[in-house]
Amino acid sequence: xxxxxxxxxxxxxxxxxxxxxxxxxxxxxxxxxxxxxxxxxxxxxxxxxxxxxxxxxxxxxxxxxxxxxxxxxxxxxxxxxxxxxxxxxxxxxxxxxxxxxxxxxxxxxxxxxxxxxxxxxxxxxxxxxxxxxxxxxxxxxxxxxxxxxxxxxxxxxxxxxxxxxxxxxxxxxxxxxxxxxxxxxxxxxxxxxxxxxxxxxxx
Numbered sequence: 156x157x158x159x160x161x162x163x164x165x166x167x168x169x170x171x172x173x174x175x176x177x178x179x180x181x182x183x184x185x186x187x188x189x190x191x192x193x194x195x196x197x198x199x200x201x202x203x204x205x206x207x208x209x210x211x212x213x214x215x216x217x218x219x220x221x222x223x224x225x226x227x228x229x230x231x232x233x234x235x236x237x238x239x240x241x242x243x244x245x246x247x248x249x250x251x252x253x254x255x256x257x258x259x260x261x262x263x264x265x266x267x268x269x270x271x272x273x274x275x276x277x278x279x280x281x282x283x284x285x286x287x288x289x290x291x292x293x294x295x296x297x298x299x300x301x302x303x304x305x306x307x308x309x310x311x312x313x314x315x316x317x318x319x320x321x322x323x324x325x326x327x328x329x330x331x332x333x334x335x336x337x338x339x340x341x342x343x344x345x346x347x348x349x350x351x352x353x354x355x356x357x358x
Contacts, residue, residue: 173282174328175214183208183217190224212328244268244293252298254278257330260285265293265341273298274332275348283331290315290341297334297345302326305345311337320346 184205191201204220211217239260242249245268252273259281263270272286275298288295288310299305304325310317315338325331334345 172328173214173280175211175217176278176280179214179217180208180211183211183221186221186224190221195224242270242272244270246293252276257281257284259283260287262287262289263295264289264291265295266291267293269294269296271296271298273348274303275300279330281330283333286332286334288334288336288338288343290336290338290343292339292341294342295338295344297321297332297343298348299332299345300329301347302329304329304331305334306331307334307345309335310343312343313338314340315342317343318345320344323347 187196187201187204187208190196191198196204208217208220211220238258239262240251240258242251242261242263243265245266248269248271249263249265250271250273252271252275254276255278257274257277257279261272261284263272263286270293272295286297288297292315299321301323302325303321305319305321307317307319310319317338337343
């Protein structure tokens with residue numbers, strides 16, 4: 156009919172398609188147990204929802220299990236905004252490794268020093284992470300888990316060196332790391348973790 160337009164298809168809430176972790180599943184399981192204790196769901200339904208919770212792969216799947224329960228908004232399960240992480244050194248060394256929570260934006264700048272950013276054991280709840288690098292006359296090394304997508308097309312080398320060795324095939328659903336910036340006469344290296352735990356690196 157003239158004058159009528161199709162309504163746009165509903166879009167999934169941002170973050171609902173991202174991968175959930177063990178902590179997220181356990182948080183939902185605890186809410187379900189509390190709901191059963193309050194008489195909001197019976198034991199049979201509790202068992203069914205718990206089974207689905209521990210098998211859930213995304214935030215959206217977890218949110219569906221608690222959407223009809225009062226308390227925390229289901230949207231609260233999704234990643235929240237974080238302050239950008241800024242790593243700065245003139246001539247020293249900085250290491251960002253071990254277990255840490257990855258924000259959506261990271262900046263790293265060194266003049267003559269060395270910065271290592273290791274995502275191997277990091278907790279990343281974002282589909283895309285922006286990493287802005289300025290190696291100056293120093294060195295920046297980035298360690299990226301296998302399965303992540305690395306986009307480093309906008310990185311400039313000047314008189315320095317930029318090497319992206321994180322070239323293994325990406326896994327659907329894993330984060331995308333978009334790297335920008337560059338090096339004047341310094342070095343930027345992006346690589347995967349070594350396959351042999353006993354192998355020592357210059358990192």
